[in-house]
Amino acid sequence: MTSLSSSPSLVFTVQRRQPELVAPATPTPHEVKLLSDIDDQEGLRFQIPFFHIYQHKPSMEGKDPVRVIRDALSRTLVFYYPFAGRIKEGHGRKLMVDCTGEGVLFIEADADVTLDQLRGSLQPPFPCSQELLYNVPGCDGIVNCPLLLIQVTRFKCGGFVFAIRVNHTMVDATGLVQFVSALTEMAQGAHQPSILPVWQRELLLARDPPQITCNHREYEQVPNTKEGTIISYENDMVQRSFFFGPTEIAFLRRLVPRHLGQCTRFELITACLWRCRTKALQLAPEDDVRMMCIVNARARFNPIIPLGYYGNVFVYPAAVASVGKLCENPFGYAVELIKKVKAEVTEEYVRSVADLMVIKGRPLFTTVGSCIVSNLTRFGLREADFGWGKALYAGVSQGGVGPAFHGVSFFMDYENEKGEEGVLFPIYLPSKAMERFEKELGDLFSGDLKSTFRSCIVSNLTRFGLREADFGWGKALYAGVSQGGAGPAFHGATYFMDYENEKGEEGVLFPIYLPSNAMERFEKELGDLLGGDFNNNQPTKSDETPMFMRSTL
CATH class of the missing domain: 3.10.28 (Endonuclease I-creI)
Known part of the structure; x- marks a missing residue:
């Protein structure tokens, strides 16, 4: 386990041109399209930023990534024209896209440093995130705002950063990867994306009449009656990233009983994160804590959701345990809870969530005592190739979802300085809790280490x-x-x-x-x-x- 802290010591300057609107290259339909009842829930009404970092490629000498990507973007928007529109809110807080063709925000920028100078800072938390993705005033809302913000920043070495911020009500990780993949194909000369976009948000509208048929503990409204919760430490939050390579995964796997031997890497890291985070927050033993695992439900439908659908098709069922039980039971207890709750996701479960949104007014998920994990390791984010090869880094620029909720961690593929492939995840905690979190991780691995050496x-x-x-x-x-x-x-x-x-x-x-x-x-x-x-x-x-x-x- 390695803790990665980006160095804030390097100061550099980014020269930005004025933000511009990039519209579809040819006229597109002007129509209003409803979002699904999974899309427009309160918990997805935010914008999420991603960074893709590319190094110089000699064979691309003379090619300008700004020009290449801007041109590809306008042609890609012909197929993904709803992104060029604006979201409106209707009766019952229902969201819809007014396909106006206004365009998406695009920023051209240049940095006066090389990627090598930033090498220690090329993972969350990015100390330079505001420089690499400028927050254009008045454009970070959900309604009547651009649905995409893209900044391409060139570096002195010939490398560049492609930064994109997307309105989460429009896409999930699968949908965003599909859009970026289409953008890279167009950048390399394609006339249309290899996977054509599918809207069909009516597939995930609530039933008539709506009916909640499953238990959704992720939406229980739990009052925040405790002092000393994360919310009360808003001005004392720190973020760090942790890397789990093959050694750490092997250690964790030895902690689970035989019947859990086939558990996934995601389940192991999630259980580890949940237990150590809970201990670090020093909550009361009788308090309930939730670990919500984002589950892509596309393949759980019959028939499955069509290829090309780029809307949100995920749910986040909650594993719930008291602090005492989670921390006092063996590590396998947390793993088993996570496996069980993931297995609960069916087509009926997703439809029950859509119905719940309509019946209960599109509520926010439970935030008290909650943590959410999103596994981005299976989406091939680093494979996005605009012509400059595979990305050095591709993933979120930070943990959490802005000031609204700090308890979200994203798991991303990452190659450390030793060349090891593993999982990187950022986490937000109050400063003292972060110290305890690191200690809990250290104690966990050192304790397992001792048991390893009982045999020779x-x-x-x-x-x-x-x-x-x-x-x-x-x-x-x-x-x-x-x-x-x-x-x-x-x-x-x-x-x-x-x-x-x-x-x-x-x-x-x-x-x-x-x-x-x-x-x-x-x-x-x-x-x-x-x-x-x-x-x-x-x-x-x-x-x-x-x-x-x-x-x-």
């Missing part, structure tokens, strides 16, 4: 003559394993190998993995046993920060 395996490779393998260049100077352990799954494996040291002495070499403090004690034990006369090489840091690997002769 040794393999004697000295009798196999590994060094005798001769390709014509003679005997090998060294032949054997490249490291101890057995990858992230198990560190307690040690291999004995023939070795000749610098003095010309033949002996046995064996690598060993241990936590750093345990390694110091191990060396002391060897020293005490052998009178302090033993030889070990310099420590080699392993991929896990608290670990060292040494070889001893």
Whole structure:
């Protein structure tokens, strides 16, 4: 587990041109289109920003990403013309799109730095987010505002950032990826998107008459009667991002019982986040907490929602537990709750949500004691290619959904500085709670680490003559394993190998993995046993920060 804090120390300047409206390249229908009753719920009435970061590509020398993307945008809007309109609100808070063809906001910008200079800041929380996506005054509302805001910022190195802010009532993650994919195709010369957009929001309108047929604990109206909740720390909120790679996932998987062995990476990280966040907030044991998992329901319909549909087709069922039960039970308890609540999502569940919106006035989800997670790792955000290749980073620019609700975390594909692929997620917490959250994560992983080393395996490779393998260049100077352990799954494996040291002495070499403090004690034990006369090489840091690997002769 790695905590990533963007460095705010680098100061740079962005020169922006005046925002402009980009309209469809050819005339489009002027009509009014209803949003679905999933689209226009209160919990989706906000704008969400995404950043795509691209490095310089020599073969694109002379091509201007601003011009390429602006031109592609106008042609893409011919197919996605509702985005060029404006949302209106009708009777019963019903939202609809007036397809006026006015256009979407576009900003051209230049930064006086290189991407390498920003390398440590290219993940949430972006300290430069306001520079890379300017909040045009009067354009961040839901009704009568542009539905898309795009800024393309060129960097001195030839790289650029494509930043997009979208009205969430129009699209979910699937829909946004579909739109951006269409935009990249048009940027690379296509005459139309490979997947044509489908509106058909009537598919998810409430039934007549509406009827709530499922239990929706995500919409329970819970009064905020407690002091010291996140809301009361509005001016003391901090945001950090955390990276879970293969090692962390392997650790978490060992914490669950056998019957949960097939749980997903998402379920493991979500359970970990929920428990550690709850402990960090120091809530009363009798309080209920909710973990709402966003579930894409497209494939749960019969027939399935048509390919090309870009509206919202997700729900966020809530796993509910008391603070005491969540924190005192084993880790598998949280995983099981999350698996169970995800499995509840059916076509009927989604239709019940749509009906609830009409019956109860399109309420906001429960915010008290709640956390929401959205898994963006399956959408291939980084694959969006305007001609400059795969994005270095693609995902949200921050956690939360602005000042309305801080308890949303997005899981995104990420490659860390070691080249490891894993999951990055930002989280908002009050500053003291963030300190406790990091400590809880550290304690969780170090505790699991201790249990890992209760077992040890040794393999004697000295009798196999590994060094005798001769390709014509003679005997090998060294032949054997490249490291101890057995990858992230198990560190307690040690291999004995023939070795000749610098003095010309033949002996046995064996690598060993241990936590750093345990390694110091191990060396002391060897020293005490052998009178302090033993030889070990310099420590080699392993991929896990608290670990060292040494070889001893």
